[in-house]
Amino acid sequence: MSEAQMEIAEYGWDEARGVFVHPESTPYVAGPRPLPQSLDHLEDREYTSNMTVEGRWPTVVRLTHTWQNVVDMDGRRYMFHYYRQALNVYDITDPTARELILEKRYAPEEGEFGAASIAYNEQLGAWLLIQCFEVPRTYGQDSNKYANPDTLARLMSVPGFRGFRVYELTGPTDWKLLAEVPTGPVDPVTGIHQGSGGVDTPAYDGGRYLYICAAPDDTFINQEFATYPYTPAQLIYDMSDPRRPQLVSTWWVPGQRVDEIAAYRAWSRHGNRNSWMGARVPTSVPVPLERGGRYGYTAMGGLGLYVLDLADPAHPTVAGSLELPQSWAGIEGDVVDTSRVTSRGVVLVNGGPMNEDGYEPYKEVYVIDVADPTEPRIIATLPRPLPPPDAPYRDFVFRRGKFGPKRFGSNQHPGTPDPNLTLYSFGNAGVQMFDLTDLREPRQAGYFVPRMTDELDNPRSYLVPTESIFVEWDRRLVWAFTTSGMYLLTSPLLGEPRPDALSLGRPS
Numbered sequence: 001m002s003e004a005q006m007e008i009a010e011y012g013w014d015e016a017r018g019v020f021v022h023p024e025s026t027p028y029v030a031g032p033r034p035l036p037q038s039l040d041h042l043e044d045r046e047y048t049s050n051m052t053v054e055g056r057w058p059t060v061v062r063l064t065h066t067w068q069n070v071v072d073m074d075g076r077r078y079m080f081h082y083y084r085q086a087l088n089v090y091d092i093t094d095p096t097a098r099e100l101i102l103e104k105r106y107a108p109e110e111g112e113f114g115a116a117s118i119a120y121n122e123q124l125g126a127w128l129l130i131q132c133f134e135v136p137r138t139y140g141q142d143s144n145k146y147a148n149p150d151t152l153a154r155l156m157s158v159p160g161f162r163g164f165r166v167y168e169l170t171g172p173t174d175w176k177l178l179a180e181v182p183t184g185p186v187d188p189v190t191g192i193h194q195g196s197g198g199v200d201t202p203a204y205d206g207g208r209y210l211y212i213c214a215a216p217d218d219t220f221i222n223q224e225f226a227t228y229p230y231t232p233a234q235l236i237y238d239m240s241d242p243r244r245p246q247l248v249s250t251w252w253v254p255g256q257r258v259d260e261i262a263a264y265r266a267w268s269r270h271g272n273r274n275s276w277m278g279a280r281v282p283t284s285v286p287v288p289l290e291r292g293g294r295y296g297y298t299a300m301g302g303l304g305l306y307v308l309d310l311a312d313p314a315h316p317t318v319a320g321s322l323e324l325p326q327s328w329a330g331i332e333g334d335v336v337d338t339s340r341v342t343s344r345g346v347v348l349v350n351g352g353p354m355n356e357d358g359y360e361p362y363k364e365v366y367v368i369d370v371a372d373p374t375e376p377r378i379i380a381t382l383p384r385p386l387p388p389p390d391a392p393y394r395d396f397v398f399r400r401g402k403f404g405p406k407r408f409g410s411n412q413h414p415g416t417p418d419p420n421l422t423l424y425s426f427g428n429a430g431v432q433m434f435d436l437t438d439l440r441e442p443r444q445a446g447y448f449v450p451r452m453t454d455e456l457d458n459p460r461s462y463l464v465p466t467e468s469i470f471v472e473w474d475r476r477l478v479w480a481f482t483t484s485g486m487y488l489l490t491s492p493l494l495g496e497p498r499p500d501a502l503s504l505g506r507p508s
Helices: 151-156 261-266
Strands: 012-014 019-021 047-049 052-057 067-073 076-083 086-091 099-105 115-121 126-133 163-171 174-182 209-214 233-238 246-251 295-299 305-309 317-322 331-337 346-352 365-369 377-381 421-425 431-435 443-449 466-472 477-482 485-490
Touching: 067 115, 067 466, 076 115, 163 209, 295 331, 421 466
Parallel strands: none
Antiparallel strands: 012 019, 047 443, 052 485, 067 076, 076 086, 086 099, 115 126, 126 163, 163 174, 209 233, 233 246, 295 305, 305 317, 331 346, 346 365, 365 377, 421 431, 431 443, 466 477, 477 485
């Protein structure tokens, strides 16, 4: 399918209906595509509804995205805020007096701080810090493997560790290495690792099993996305001995491996050269297997949502699956929020935008009924966030940059998520809150939209004004990480803040 075939003529503001019309499908393109109604400046203004800014710090660890984890030690709460070469650690015990206790920048020869999961391991009696390391992601169009035939081999031969490392967290700023585990074969002569390494964050709750998504070798390359070589699968590791993690199983969708030609050609996205195929985050298991849980939930990009039966974790099987509506460019199936499986019988699934200025299909957040795991079905979508009435634009697309959902944060936020309320980072629409009381008619319930201007000397810093949030459900606090700084937010919909209600409750 050519790029011209993937574009439609109808694109932009429909005055008669008062709505923005997205293209049905587009190629991935780098750079702005402003429309006549787009602002010609960066808006130096913020908007709030049902949210209050309790604090702001002009801290930007990295543009467009960062990760966060928290740990409680000796009655204090610490936050890790990082991405690859940059790491900050804060004492947030008193959230309004956030204190920076570590600021580290990694030199190229030092490696990086990998996307992490932190949990207390009862068997070891210690906090474990597990970090994923992957082959570099090269989203630039100069790395298009279809336009440049040598690109694929070049991307696959990049040196460096690909896998995960297990550390014991001995203090909020100190950790020691327990294990280093490649997720694929390592060439004994060149030292080059096969496969992608651990993609994004691992999922670990301190129990027996660790979940990671990775392309485990160089056969997993049936990836439509033009600037990435691999199509990640889902891996399970046994952490009974954190010093020697053992691979339990690898699961993937038929067609992901290079020799699975018939299955690959049967994919509905086959040949579009745009869709991300395979996992981006690991399987989420809302009830641990060792505590009677059975099902895991994974979004596999353009391959859809899968409910995995993990009754025998060594042999995962598909209990049910659901193909998501096509929505390329952008990521079609990115993350799964499983925090309401036991309370409401639903998961929330969303993709994420890649193009600026609305030049791709809108990325919905789907409410999916999984009460019957064999027949997951979409029952609603979260409403498209609307700009405040006094904003100088009628749709967030015109605010510039990327508009659409990124993440609800993480399935490992402290405390118990409100079954009737969810929050998402939404690019140029900031932090968006949604009321889920009526699952079939969710509604926009509040928002915090930060200003687009910042103190950064970077002409592209506006691209994703808000991509990361972290929700402390136990303390009823929301952290937003934006290009105009780090914000502490509260909301009456969350309830009165409880700064002393540390729920992790583990010894140091």
